[in-house]
Amino acid sequence: MVTAVQLKRGKLILLFLVSLCLLGVGVIMGIRSFLVGHGEAYGVSREIPWGILISTYVFWAGLSCGLSVTSAVGHLLHNRPLGAIGARSVFLAIATIFAGFLAIGLELENPWRLPIWVALSPNLRSNIWWMGTLYTVYVILLLLEFTLMTLGKHKASARTGLLAGLSDIAAFSNLGAVFALLAAHPFWYGTYIPTFFIPSALMNGAAAIIFFTWLAYRLSEREMEPEVVQGLQVAGKIYGFTIAICIFFLGWKIAASIAGKPYGSWEAIMALLKGPLAFNFWVFEVCLGLVIPLLVIIGVRARDINAMAYVGGLSLIAAFVMRYDQVVAGQLVPHYAHMHIYGLPQYYHYAPSLCEWLIVIGSLGLFGALFAWGEMAFKGHPPVHH
Template sequence: MAETREAVIGRELVIIPSKTNIWLALLFGLLFAVGTAVGIYSFIAGHEHVYGITREVPWGILISTYVFFVVTSTGLCLTSSIGHVFGLESLMPIASRSVFLAIATIIAGFAVIAFELENPWRMAIYNIISPNPTSNIWWMGTLYGAYLFFMLVEFALLKLGHHRKAGLAGLMGVIAGVAAHSNLGAVFGLVNAKEFWHGPYMPIYFIASAMMSGGAAIIFFTWLAYKVNGWQMEPKMEKALQVTGKIYALLLAIVMFFTTWKILAGLAGHPPGKYEATMALIAGPFAFNFWFFEVGLGLVLPFIVILAVKARNIPAMAIVSGVALLAIFVMRYDLVVLGQLIPHYHGLQIVDMPHFYSYSPTFLEWLVVLGGFGLFGMLFFMGERIFKGHLDEH
């Protein structure tokens, strides 16, 4: 039987990740290099020549990928904080890896949106020397910057063994994360011209769906780390993932509730703009994305599996969590893109105005997206090697 990592450390041996771990880090690093090269090329050639975005649909798959990463990062922070910040002992073992994953995902998100912006360096400069407190996007950059700072401090303190101080830094990270993420929801929800987004629902939905994403990420990537490196999972870690699975199932039910009422609100009374977008989602060009990915793979399948195994079968929960993360990526794409496809003046029957705008990601856009995932994957597997499996004694 394979040894637990505590047994290995007890004999003062070094945990050496498998060669597979190293090769995967190199492979994802190559993807990141390709995505970076394409992103740099977009600066030179011009975004309008490289990406599929237009004046009518200015936010494409790079924005949705950014949203996917930062949503997952916030969810990782919030879910793991239940243990090391708010004192639930059974979730302590997931703290270190979850915080590291939160850092890796938000760095990947920043990398993707940097290539989406035509002049990302100006954003960093003018965010400081010319702030605009009335702008939700200014607050987004500022709050996520503070969130990343607190996550880095928390992770460093965890590695140094200062768990009480790490808990305080984690609490500050939670506050910054909730503020940043609800503000991200407001970036969409306060846009009056986009009826599919507009409303107070979005900030609340973003927080709930973030914790759902975080639960899936914790289960999948913890299991993946053990699987790739051939480690035997300790009883404490198994217990932590089982508790995480129950939290994940609860958040799935909450997001199902939100999704149901989002659809009903979009249909009842045929609200202009929102009704057309909702019909496109449930019975139009986005129907397959919605029913197969968002509902089927993203909500129903993991919920049923977790209930069926009573949150005890770690491999089964990990597999459906990985599938759900793919579905959540599609969910973010649908949210960002569909909200822009209905012309604001569609109800005026303007001559030559299309019923729907169109958008399709270009091949080069997909390469930048893969580059973002490459950066995350490289950081994840490098973290397993550098920090020796994130083994922390509590």
């Protein structure tokens, strides 16, 4: 049974149109970059081949992972409050992963060759191959889950959702391994990134569901149903708990990169702690992303939706910066450091070009448009009673 909802569309339509414009700008810039060449249009280089478009993809993929896994956990535990916000979670998981695909699609030099050669000439030792394959599976399961959900087939939908969550844990940790299995960059190399990706995704996903649910109700100007409030409070608890886990992870990562002054890792962590990425790290990652949200959630005991939505929204910006730092910091240390090379910089330089920024905004536009459209088309993802 679906409760009838009264929602005002004005602001959603406005958001939808603005988002479409941003998307248009991003896509045009993306097409332009193919015409003039990525070397010309993007700030990346042979020394730092992966820039903000990759980190944007990781950001969206992380949100998608957090959203789908949160909803899968809801299914698994038969948690009613989480079930109340499940429909929006799954829909946003779809929206975020497509925003991510847009960023990576415009980042690849020859995306049209991808489907052909991934199928015809697979390299099973490659993390990118597994990532691509698992993400294909994931998106299909996710779409299936959402379709079943809208058709009212809740049991089948829940089972599919569970599989989708599992496939995404595999896919997203594989995305972590894309970085983490490259011994060329000691700061990346190891088990840290693929494991850290999961709690950090849950953290971001929880923040996203709180923020966007709150935003949806704000934009459509209606009261939150009590079960939705309950659902967001559970999400708030997950959010707080995963922040704590992430602080724990990050603390040990810093310690491991400093202790013994390991070549490569030490320079990279110094770039974060007091080097070119220090502002990003302390202001965004630590304060906005971890400390302030944790303090606020503890302060309001995960009850005040407004407060959690504010810090959740801000922490999404922090999450974006965190992914950026993670991608860039690993590549900053020159390949031939410690060899007495004259003229070698302490760190390689990378700054996103305007074109890259506009594509990032374009991916935000795609997400915004899908979000607004979803709210309108699915009548505000009303909580289902089953």
